[in-house]
Amino acid sequence: MTFTHNIGDETLFTFTDDVAISFDLTIEKGVVSGTGTGTHSVHLATAGNCDEQSMSAPEFTVTVTGAVVGGNLEFTVVPTDMSIDFTLLCHWDEDDTEVPYPIFGLLESAIMAMDIFVDIAWQDGGTDSGSGSESFGEDIPILYSYSVTLSAP
Secondary structure: OEEEEEOOOOOOEEEEEEEEEEEEEEEEOOEEEEEEEEEEEEEEEEOOOEEEEEEEOOOEEEEEEEEEEOOEEEEEEEEOOOOOEEEEEEEEOOEEEEEEEOOHHHHHHHHHHHHOOEEEEOOOOOEEEEEEEEOOOOOOOEEEEEEEEOOOO
16 A cells, blocks of 8 residues: 655655555454554655654554455455654754654545445455545645455465
């Protein structure tokens, strides 16, 4: 799963997060459930007068909920404690200003919970993928893409 955010023409940064999630599924009486863990691989490219000051993107847990529909599994993968935050140190005139961005974990988590619905063939090697964008009321969207593959134990 990849999330990308570029804040526009006068960009201070471009943010890309490649998220890897592994989870185990339980299927009982047509109900799909599961738990797992995820990791971040964050790339923060600063621009202009700003440099990366700090970054935190710890491992997180997920829950899986859904149902068996025909020969497919339909489910969502929702983070239970995803956090990402970083601070830029920007140099304007003679001032150095720390600019915090503490919200990306909440935005990625919301995209996963609201916009990503997996519909995958119930078989070893079954795949599903998709992409989209979410602006959360802003002019600058966060782009996302995902790919899911089932593998039998």
